[in-house]
Each structure stands twice: as structure tokens, then as C-alpha cells.
Amino acid sequence: MTRQLLLHPKPFMEESVFGYCLRLSRVNGLQSLRGLHHYAARQALSPSLSEITGHDAQLLSTLRGPAPAWQAKQQEWEQGLTATFWQRSHRRWCPLCLREQAYWRANWSLTLVTACNAHGLLLLDRCSSCGRHVLWSSGDLTHCQCGQDLRFTQGLPATQPALDSAHYLALALKRSLDNGSVENHASAPHTSAPIADLQLGQLCSLLWFFGAYLFHADAVKPQKIPHHGEIRVVLPLVSMAMSILDDWPTGFHSFLDRFSKGAQGCTAALHIHLGVLHQALFRLLKHPEMHFLQEAFERYVHERWGGALLYAGKLKHEHPLMSGTEAAKTLGISMQRLKMLIAEGELQGSFLTTTKGRKQLIVDRTSVQMLKRHKGAEIPLIEATKILRISPPRIRLLVQHRLLRPAHPDKGHTTKYLPFYGKDINAFLASLSHDECHHYAESTDLISVWRIGKQWLRGDENFLRLITALMRGELNVTGRDPGQSGVRALLLHRSEFRCWFDQLHVEQELMSIPDAAKFLHIDDTTFYCFVQAGLLPLDDHRLYCFGRHIPGIRRATLVELKEKYLWGKELAQLTGHDLTHAAAAVMHRGAEPVAGPWINKSCCYVFRREDVSELLPVSEVV
Numbered sequence: 001m002t003r004q005l006l007l008h009p010k011p012f013m014e015e016s017v018f019g020y021c022l023r024l025s026r027v028n029g030l031q032s033l034r035g036l037h038h039y040a041a042r043q044a045l046s047p048s049l050s051e052i053t054g055h056d057a058q059l060l061s062t063l064r065g066p067a068p069a070w071q072a073k074q075q076e077w078e079q080g081l082t083a084t085f086w087q088r089s090h091r092r093w094c095p096l097c098l099r100e101q102a103y104w105r106a107n108w109s110l111t112l113v114t115a116c117n118a119h120g121l122l123l124l125d126r127c128s129s130c131g132r133h134v135l136w137s138s139g140d141l142t143h144c145q146c147g148q149d150l151r152f153t154q155g156l157p158a159t160q161p162a163l164d165s166a167h168y169l170a171l172a173l174k175r176s177l178d179n180g181s182v183e184n185h186a187s188a189p190h191t192s193a194p195i196a197d198l199q200l201g202q203l204c205s206l207l208w209f210f211g212a213y214l215f216h217a218d219a220v221k222p223q224k225i226p227h228h229g230e231i232r233v234v235l236p237l238v239s240m241a242m243s244i245l246d247d248w249p250t251g252f253h254s255f256l257d258r259f260s261k262g263a264q265g266c267t268a269a270l271h272i273h274l275g276v277l278h279q280a281l282f283r284l285l286k287h288p289e290m291h292f293l294q295e296a297f298e299r300y301v302h303e304r305w306g307g308a309l310l311y312a313g314k315l316k317h318e319h320p321l322m323s324g325t326e327a328a329k330t331l332g333i334s335m336q337r338l339k340m341l342i343a344e345g346e347l348q349g350s351f352l353t354t355t356k357g358r359k360q361l362i363v364d365r366t367s368v369q370m371l372k373r374h375k376g377a378e379i380p381l382i383e384a385t386k387i388l389r390i391s392p393p394r395i396r397l398l399v400q401h402r403l404l405r406p407a408h409p410d411k412g413h414t415t416k417y418l419p420f421y422g423k424d425i426n427a428f429l430a431s432l433s434h435d436e437c438h439h440y441a442e443s444t445d446l447i448s449v450w451r452i453g454k455q456w457l458r459g460d461e462n463f464l465r466l467i468t469a470l471m472r473g474e475l476n477v478t479g480r481d482p483g484q485s486g487v488r489a490l491l492l493h494r495s496e497f498r499c500w501f502d503q504l505h506v507e508q509e510l511m512s513i514p515d516a517a518k519f520l521h522i523d524d525t526t527f528y529c530f531v532q533a534g535l536l537p538l539d540d541h542r543l544y545c546f547g548r549h550i551p552g553i554r555r556a557t558l559v560e561l562k563e564k565y566l567w568g569k570e571l572a573q574l575t576g577h578d579l580t581h582a583a584a585a586v587m588h589r590g591a592e593p594v595a596g597p598w599i600n601k602s603c604c605y606v607f608r609r610e611d612v613s614e615l616l617p618v619s620e621v622v
């Protein structure tokens with residue numbers, strides 16, 4: 001039972017997780033963040049903010065940013081940003097904001113935020129008195145460890161690019177809290193590149209990409225920038241990135257000029273021209289929201305190299321979704337016909353609402369290619385494998401359980417050629433994601449169906465369970481991975497999956513190894529002896545416990561084991577001997593042990609229950 005902190009103020013909107021912990025320690029009279037940690041560790045097995053404050057997830061969901069290491073992982077707060085984009089060790093702040101209201105804003109911890117828009121100041125990241133970074137783990141809510149009050153430090157006026165970038169980043173962070181409903185208000189600074197609609201992670205990646213390549217161009221790995229947590233390092237980087245976005249697309253084109261190797265009239269693959277830039281640029285271009293980047297890039301490629309380049313629409317091939325217009329063009333049909341094909345299930349498509357509220361028809365690229373190639377005729381199993389990204393045996397399994405309809409249902413799932421119709425494949429994929437073509441979402445909050453199959457749920461039985469849960473809507477697809485297609489591209493919310501997974505365990509009555517050992521009245525070592533001897537199958541079940549995957553075992557399997565074999569105390573009871581002599585006595589009378597001896601507290605042999613029963617007088621057999 002956890003004892004909550006005496007005082008637990010509610011978090012502010014967009015408050016930093018570290019800052020909130022500091023505030024909690026202050027109001028409860030604890031010395032520092034460390035004090036809070038010690039308190040939490042004493043109270044709970046795996047300390048978490050919800051346990052020590054008693055606030056529910058909803059209330060704590062307004063927090064953002066990295067959390068202290070002792071806090072059981074809450075990745076939602078980090079918004080799926082990589083470690084580079086959050087500053088976790090030391091603090092950055094606007095002295096005037098802190099003076100107005102003493103709490104720490106989450107956006108200050110974003111690596112690329114260098115200024116405060118409300119006060120037009122550069123953020124501070126060093127104490128004015130001792131000149132050191134102020135760590136989260138030292139000092140208190142408003143003071144440096146040297147005693148300096150952080151609210152009363154002179155700030156420097158910020159530059160325009162710093163303010164603009166801070167504005168957009170703050171906007172994107174805010175949108176993550178309001179589920180995208182934030183209006184882009186009129187005060188927004190103007191850039192010629194449409195970056196106001198980008199998600200936080202995408203915006204960070206874009207700024208970082210431009211900034212790093214200009215600022216750190218000569219390095220072997222330009223995107224690895226030492227000391228990027230310091231305002232003085234990151235400020236020029238942000239300014240350079242903003243200068244490109246402000247002058248769109250001219251700025252971008254001269255940026256490309258600088259990096260691409262001039263190879264006039266020479267035919268070569270794109271990556272040779274682009275050199276170091278190639279991979280990083282293509283990673284960015286995978287986001288459908290980066291449409292403007294793709295357009296500007298294609299125009300550049302076209303003007304610069306014309307037909308000399310083996311370009312062949314490589315970019316477009318990479319994205320698993322295409323616009324309705326493009327799909328109609330590819331298939332050589334009208335938009336009306338396209339919509340009809342979607343309605344008939346020959347194509348997979350849906351309307352997507354953009355952040356601006358526009359409706360856009362998005363079509364699944366694989367379904368377009370499939371229709372183009374097969375023209376509605378039967379698709380052989382091997383092709384279906386490529387489209388669905390499921391192995392042939394698993395496809396047969398789906399057919400067997402009537403989850404996927406083959407071209408000839410009467411022939412069963414074992415027939416050698418197992419062809420399908422495109423619309424049945426589409427219907428199957430659509431039923432998994434409930435007819436929605438989702439945007440690509442890059443976030444560590446998401447987990448792919450493929451990874452679930454690899455790490456969490458192995459074996460045919462579990463595969464079917466997962467597919468069924470998706471079809472029934474017990475699990476919901478929330479995004480797609482642009483690097484993948486078919487079932488592999490589907491992404492789920494980690495937390496939602498976790499809940500479902502835990503529920504599954506309850507239903508399957510899974511136990512951890514220590515619990516299972518207790519259930520069998522043996523110790524953990526002996527448990528593994530049973531496994532090694534092949535008496536206990538450690539099957540593909542996984543429990544999730546304290547942030548780790550551990551093997552799990554079903555209660556039914558253990559009951560079965562107990563019914564089949566005899567050992568230890570039960571053997572002694574049944575044979576009427578004491579614990580140390582029971583096994584010897586049974587062996588003396590001719591029963592062969594199936595396993596053992598294992599040396600632990602007592603020498604352990606395992607016998608088949610029926611072998612022992614034969615030796616006993618009839619009346620004694622239970």
C-alpha cells in the first residue's frame with residue numbers, strides 16, 4: 001500500500017515533469033529532487049508519479065518532457081521525441097516567466113527552443129553567480145545550488161529566428177496536448193515554408209537536419225553535435241535552419257547546391273549526387289506532411305539534372321500512401337471511377353482530415369499496384385504474401401479460421417495453389433484498421449504489429465488472437481509505418497496494447513517463474529531443472545513485469561504436470577516415507593525416475609505418477 005505525499009498540487013498545463021517533481025518536493029518540505037526519490041522509493045515498489053500523488057493519468061497527462069530515472073517510464077510525456085530533442089540533465093529557463101509563476105515550462109526543455117516568446121528573451125542555461133549549469137538534481141524549485149535566485153538574473157534579448165522557431169515548437173507541443181485542435185492564431189510569424197502544421201517530432205527533425213548540416217557540415221556525422229544542450233551551441237543551428245525555411249524554396253535549393261556534387265550531364269543515381277545528405281534527406285521525405293519538402297526537392301532535381309538522372313520517381317515509390325489524384329492517374333481512370341473502386345473494395349482508400357480541416361482522399365499504394373498488375377484477376381499465394389507481409393503458413397492459418405477469404409473457399413486452406421482476389425485482401429486489411437488509412441506517426445509510444453509478433457506474442461495461437469482483437473476493435477490501429485506495408489505497417493498505441501496484453505494474461509492464467517515454482521512447491525532452480533529435463537514446456541508466453549519481458553507459464557500446464565508426475569513432499573506422503581528416503585524406497589521397489597537427481601535442499605527425483613501407483617497397495621492410490 002502506497003502512502004501518498006501529504007500535499008500534491010495539480011500539474012500546470014505543459015509543465016515539465018522534472019519541474020513538477022521539484023514543485024512536489026518543495027511543497028512537501030523535501031530537500032531536493034533526490035529527497036522526493038527517496039520518499040517515493042520507500043513508499044512504493046516501482047515509484048511513479050501517479051502513485052505518490054494519487055492523481056490519475058488524465059490529470060498527469062498535461063505534463064511534458066523527460067522524467068527522472070526513478071519514475072516508472074511514462075513515454076507519453078516525451079511525445080516520442082528522441083533523446084537529442086529533450087534536454088534532460090540541466091535546466092533552461094526564462095527568468096521573467098519564472099518570476100511571474102514559479103513553475104517550469106516543458107518547452108524550455110526542448111533542445112531547439114532557445115527563447116521565450118512572451119518576454120522576447122533568450123533562455124538561460126547557466127547560473128549567473130557560479131557560472132555552472134543548474135542540474136535538476138541539485139538546487140530547489142527557484143534556486144541554484146549556490147543559493148542564487150534563478151528568477152532574478154538578467155536575460156538577453158532574443159533574435160528573430162530564435163523567437164520564430166520557439167513559437168512553432170511551442171505550438172507543436174501545445175497541439176500534442178489538445179489532440180491537434182489548436183488554432184494557428186494570427187500572431188504566428190510568417191515563414192515561406194508551411195511548417196505550422198508539422199508534428200513536434202517532424203518539426204524538430206526538420207530544423208535539426210538543416211541546422212546540423214549547415215552548422216556542422218565538415219563533420220563525419222554532421223547530425224551528431226557535441227554539447228547541443230547548451231543554448232550557445234544550439235542557437236546558431238536554429239538560426240541557420242530558420243533562414244532556409246524563411247526563404248523557401250530558394251534557401252533550400254542553395255542548401256542542396258552546397259552539398260550535392262556537380263555532375264553535369266552525367267547519369268548517376270541520386271545518392272551519388274547528394275552524397276552525405278542523401279540518407280538523412282530521404283528519412284525526412286517519408287513523412288506525408290513534408291509534402292512541401294518533397295515538391296521543392298523534386299523541382300530542384302528536375303531543374304538541376306533534368307533527364308540525366310536515374311531518378312525514376314524513386315521518392316514516390318517509398319511512401320505507402322498516395323493521393324487520390326495520383327492513384328487515378330496511375331490507373332488511368334477518372335476520380336469518379338476511383339471512388340467507385342474504393343467503394344467496391346477493389347482499392348483501399350479513405351478520407352483524411354488534415355490539420356487545416358481539409359478533406360483529402362488517400363489511397364493505399366499497394367492496393368493500387370495490385371489492381372494495376374492483376375486487374376482484378378486471381379492473385380497467387382506468393383504475391384499475397386508480399387502484399388500482406390504475412391508468411392504463407394500464417395496465411396493458410398487465416399484462411400483455415402475464416403479470417404481471410406480465398407478465391408475458392410470450397411477448396412480449403414491446404415490446397416497447393418491458394419489464390420486470392422484483391423478485394424478480399426483489401427477487405428482483410430481494412431478490417432484490421434477499420435477502414436482507415438492512417439497517417440504515418442513517428443513516436444516511441446507506438447508499437448508495430450510486427451514487433452508485437454516478434455517480442456510479445458509468439459506462436460500461431462497468439463497470432464490469431466492478435467488478428468482477432470484487431471478485427472473486433474479490442475485493439476485499434478493508430479498509425480502506419482511508411483517503411484513497411486501490409487500487416488507490418490500497422491502501429492498500435494503501446495499503452496493500449498499493454499492493457500489488452502495484461503488482460504490476456506489474466507484470461508490465460510499466466511504465472512511468472514517464481515510464482516509457478518511456488519505453486520509446484522519447489523524452488524526456482526528446481527523449476528529450471530524441470531524445464532531442462534523437458535518435463536515443462538516454457539512456451540511462448542511473455543509476462544511484462546517491472547519494465548521487462550519475462551517468461552510466463554500457464555496454470556493449466558502446471559496442473560497437468562502435477563497430475564502426471566510425483567516428487568518431493570507429495571511422493572513422501574503417498575509412499576509413507578520421509579522426504580529424504582521416499583525416492584530411494586520407490587527406486588528400490590523398481591520404479592525408474594524420469595528425471596533427477598537434482599541437488600538442492602534434498603536430492604530430488606521425479607517419477608511418473610502411474611509408475612509409483614503400481615507399487616502401492618490398491619487402497620493407497622488416490
Ligand SMILES: [Zn+2]
Nearest residue numbers: 094097116119
Ligand atoms: Zn518569459
Ligand SMILES: [Zn+2]
Nearest residue numbers: 127130144146
Ligand atoms: Zn549558481
